[in-house]
Amino acid sequence: MISCGVSFFATHYTLFMVIVGTTMLGATCGLLGTFGLLKGHSLFGDALSHAALPGVACAFLLTHSKNPAILMAGGAITGALATICLFIAQRFTRLKLDTLLGTLLSVFFGLGLIGMTVIQKLPLPNQAALNKFIFGSAATLMPQDVYCMAFVCFTVILCLACIWKEVCLATFDTVFAQAAGYRLAWIDCMLACLLILLIAVGLQTVGVILMSALLIAPAAAARQWTTQIGSMAACAACIGGVSCLLGACMSYHVEHIPTGPIIVVVVTSIAFVSLCITPSRIKTV
């Protein structure tokens, strides 16, 4: 039976690549999204996903290459820029987080659109397409893309495991964390960097909307099942991974539908089911 399974995957190599890549991504997003959800920063991932577009456009304009690593680096740089603007604005003004996120999201994406029109006017082959950025191209994952994703996901999980105690403390009791001498700014910075890395690597494969959904829905679902941070993170990782697996398999069997939207529907359905069937908690979130 194992040899059957191995031969199945050998003949369906593309499916195998897509499954492995998206499952790793889903699990890591679920893990990282847990902290975003608990802090109330869930839509930070959405804003960063949109803010990566000008970076991708600039990277293409400067280097004229469609090498995913270069585009990814560009997206990560503008994502970092947006994060810095956000932190500065939060530190010095009283504007709320969602206002700042919405402003940065739309402004950066608008800059990206300007970049896209500049690209379209250039007489170059291999022009990056907006649709690919929004929807990703999960169905055409190459082995090197999957290795890249594996490396980034492993790095993110390793970093998170190293700073696990500090991040938990900073999430649940900021006052005590500050009093105990932990530098909250560094912890926030670290989490933001991990998020930027993950989004940069996930965007080109699964697109903007899926990244936003993967960072919120698994954590939201896991929150309903448990109140312990460790089991919530593990549950979110499982839900993220399993829904990506199911979504990838389903999109392989149904023609013409991009993988990303199916995964979003699966993971959001799991979240809705979790919201409906779990017993209500007395305390609010």
Place this chain on the structure above:
Amino acid sequence: MNSISLSISAIALLSAVACVLPGTFLVLRGVALMSDAISHAILPGIVIMFLLVRQLNSPLLLVGAACAGFATVVLTEYIFNTKRLKKDAAIGLVFPLFFSVGIILISLYTRTIHLDVDMVLLGELAFAPFDRLHIFSYDLGPCALWVMGVFALCNALFTLIFYKELTLSTFDPVFAYAIGFRPRSVYYALMILTSITAVGAFNVVGSIVVVALMLAPPAGALLVTEQLKPLLITSILFAVSSALLGCSLATYADVSLAGSIAAANGLIFFIVLIVAPSKGIVSSWWHMRATRKRLATELSQKECL
């Protein structure tokens, strides 16, 4: 400036006014990203209505989009009211689902028809002046001008007529409910207005510009004033300036109109963020520094005593 670019500027101006009025109240209520959510979530409404009507230019598409927008708001509110998730998580759970359903429907049923997602995001402002409104063989100008004009007027009237209700339910919903107002109805009315404006405006300028126009001007205005009337006026001023600036930039540099307007919004916001008196970055940093110095002096004086 020829009549085409004049039309484009006029349409952009009216879109700015139409968007910024509900946007200010969204920002004040802390549900700013609902505008982004609605812009994405109207896609399945358009697709379903298109599948029923089979016409790309039907106004019923806008009705479908408005219904989808309203459904998003209702579902988000329902999830938030179960107290199982925070507001931002509720918003972020609903709109990707709607958007993905829209994409799946497009992929399944409209493969042979060019229902372009680019159109949803970017709008067609550059082509808007050519789609003209003809009544009894009189050319009344671009369709989009009339549509955005009507929306701007409706939103302005809504804000003027229901000013008391909007103010009270935004700043003190509990008191509003206690004295007999209906803050929930005001909230849903505001959301319907936001959906309809987003729908009408995305057709012209695209959903990203809608979000930029709804959020960036009030955000900048909040750094300048704290009174509601000056806030509304300043937001309108910022929105109009950014629309005109964006149009000029797009014509001058021959780049995307939607991107330019959004970027112009960003430019104005960043300038205000840095130089705003008493709330901007420079001013805040200066005050923080002065306060730290004063505290250090006072502490050292106390130690000396």
